[in-house]
Amino acid sequence: MGLLSKKDAALIKDPLADNNPITIQVLGICSALAITAELEAAIVMSVSVLFVLGIGNVVISLMRNIIPSKIRIIVQLIVVAALVIIVDQVLKAFAYELSKTLSVFVGLIITNCIIMGRFEAFALANGPWRSFLDGIGNSLGYGVILIIVAFFRELLGAGTLLGFKVLGDPIEKTGVYAFGYENNGFMLLAPMALIVVGIIIWIQRSRNTALVEDH
Amino acid sequence: MSLKKKLHDFKVKNKDKKWLPAFSAIHTFLFLPDEVTHGGTHIKAADDLKRTMNTVIMAMVPCLIFGMFNAGYQHHIALGEIQAATAGFFSPEFWSMDNFFVGFWKILPLVIISYGVGLGIEFIFAIIKGHEVEEGYLVTGMLVPLIVPVDIPLWMLAVAVVFGVVIGKEVFGGTGMNILNPALTIRAFLFFAYPTWMSGDKVWVHGAVERDQAIAAGENLDAISGETILGTLAQGKEVAYSAADMFLGFIPGSVGETSVLLIVLGGLFLIFSKIGSWRIMLSSVLGAVVMGLIFNQVASAGIISESSKFYGLMSAPFWEHLLIGGFAFGTVFMATDPVTASQTTKGKWIYGFLVGFISILIRVFNPAYPEGVMLAILLMNVFAPTIDHYVVQGNVKQRMKRLKAKTA
Structure with a gap:
């Protein structure tokens, strides 16, 4: 990446792999469980978090020297809340059906631990450009896991991807359904999302054993 | 050179090979290995884990054979080809070879898939991890075909076995480390x-x-309805089977769970051979009886109306709950799993009682999950370590008190 220095590039790259907010820091699990039954919802959620965290990090970073540290959590909450309301209104205006699927989980971006975590841990101590990159990197890391989980859950649970019947029609018995295949209803339940995230964590840590914590 | 020595030398020669765990597993299963301790002052038990597991399997074999006959019997009855058995347990209508072969050809593939897939995964994990193949799957592999419906597609069973063995057991570290009973996870x-x-x-x-x-598809035939008794009761309908049928097992249900008679015999065999815990079995029955009596009281005191959707199951006599569904099978063969049950004596009483109590509770209040026993045992598996912890702590506290009184 010629555009970014090596240090800046790491801000984007690390959260995608070895410092992933979901699989390594184990943050933002609640939304990863709730909205990954469909790929489309997961993508929209990732984009929303990308928007909120990217801009929020810059705003907090710009204000970092004037926020009194006693009330910083309140200030952070106001910034997130304002951004989340924008996202929510945009979704309601242009993608009403989808905003109904996501329901409260758009509003709950406010309490997504990743966002407050990045504000506290990074934006309060770094300049706006680096904070922006950090926000983008972490929300991409979050989005990647969400999309992988949603891909498997929608494919195996409903036999579709983004609503397209990629495995054939279960009622008319075309595609793989002709051979007696059936959708796995367990995939659509929240516990299976946790298990899929667990399997990703398992694979990641067995490929890079340095990530395994000692007890 | 004897065969024993040859096999031993073969193992020593190949001790660095990756496939050695697979070889040793088969070796120790078939022969007494040469590396047992000789002489010295060692405490020796006559049975090892493999013998223990085999004993449990022996206790289940009657259920399996009965299940084969029953599968054919239910099939032929539903098609109207034979009359219902009337002459007690040894009715010739039931024990016919026609019945047996229908069941045999349906259930044998279930057993083969269960063992083939499950042991395959055990071997793969043993080779990756480089330890000996563990015996734990021997019992699980026999339990699985007994607790599924006879017509389950084989690929579904295979997928479930992969899931159950990997997520239910191997991720925790294999046999002896699992929190949940693998067969019930499946x-x-x-x-x-x-x-x-x-x-x-x-x-x-x-x-x-x-x-x-x-x-x-348009053929002019009568539909077969083979509802279980739990399903019939949940809908508030009259049950078509007598208590004797339920006890002997001439009812539809999962393959091996129907015959309470054979399960009780298997249970007595496990208690006699000191492998199953009689405390868990007895307290579980007690728990179910208590819950059943409470529901009977609620129903007869008129607290709920007859039109309530719970009325059918609540008003069923409490002892009937012990005979129907998978209660007896779960209590005898799965709640007593030494790995996932409570370990302390007092803990076993509490654990067993709650298994029985919660089974009937789930059965009655959630007709969508007619098999409460499965969920109750899995739930209590999760709580078993907590129960043990408090039992041990309680004991420690008592001893501390005694010590204080002595020294004071």
Whole structure:
């Protein structure tokens, strides 16, 4: 990446792999469980978090020297809340059906631990450009896991991807359904999302054993 | 050179090979290995884990054979080809070779898939981890075909076994480390993943699904309804089976769970050989009786109306709950799993009682999950370490008090 220095590039790259907010820091699990039954919802959620965290990090970073540290959590909450309301209104205006699927989980971006975590841990101590990159990197890391989980859950649970019947029609018995295949209803339940995230964590840590914590 | 020595030398020669765990597993299964301790002052027990597991399997074999006869019997009755058995346990209508072979050809593939897939995974994990193949799957592999409906598609069973063994056991570190009973994990997976094949009135009798499809295709046939007694009761309908049928096992249900008589005999065998815990079995029955009596009181005191959707199951006599569904099988063969049950004596009483108590509770209040025993045992598996912790702490406290009184 010629555009970014090596240090800046790491801000984007690390959260995608070895410092992933979901699989390594184990943050933002609640939304990863709730909205990954469909790929489309997961993508929209990732984009929303990308928007909120990217801009929020810059705003907090710009204000970092004037926020009194006693009330910083309140200030952070106001910034997130304002951004989340924008996202929510945009979704309601242009993608009403989808905003109904996501329901409260758009509003709950406010309490997504990743966002407050990045504000506290990074934006309060770094300049706006680096904070922006950090926000983008972490929300991409979050989005990647969400999309992988949603891909498997929608494919195996409903036999579709983004609503397209990629495995054939279960009622008319075309595609793989002709051979007696059936959708796995367990995939659509929240516990299976946790298990899929667990399997990703398992694979990641067995490929890079340095990530395994000692007890 | 004897065969024993040859095999031993072969193992020593190949001790660095990756496939050695697979070889040793088969070796120690078939022969007494040469590396046992000789002489010295060692405490020796006559049985090892493999013998223990084999004893449990022996206790289950009668249920399996009965299940084969019953699968054919239910099939033929549903098709109207034979009369219902009337002459008690040894009715010739039941014990006919026709019945046996129908069941045999349906259930044998279930056993083969269960053992083939499960042991395959055990071997792969043993080779990756470089330890000996563990014996734990021997019992699980026998339990699995006994707790599924006879018509379950084989690929579903295979997927569930992979899930149950990997997620239920290997991720925790293999046999002896698992929190949940692997056989029940497999059943729970099937239950939530493919509910149409695990509950309802079409899956318990072999041939009912095919018949349904033939009718849908326009053939003029009578539909087969093979509802379980729990399903009938949940709908508040009259049960078509006598208590004797329920006890002997001439009813539709999962393959091996129907005959309470044979399960009780298996249970007595386990208690006699000191492998199963009689405390867990007894306290579980007590728990179920207590819950059943409470529900009977509620129903007879008129606290709920007869039109309530719980009335059918609540007003069923409490002892009937012990005979129907998978209660007896779960209590005898799965709640007593030494790995996932409580370990302390007092803990076993509490654990068993709650298994029975919660089984009936789930059964009555959630007709969507007619098999409360499965969920109750899995729930209590999770709580078993907590129960043990408090039992041990309570004991420690008592001893501390005694010590204080002595020294003071």
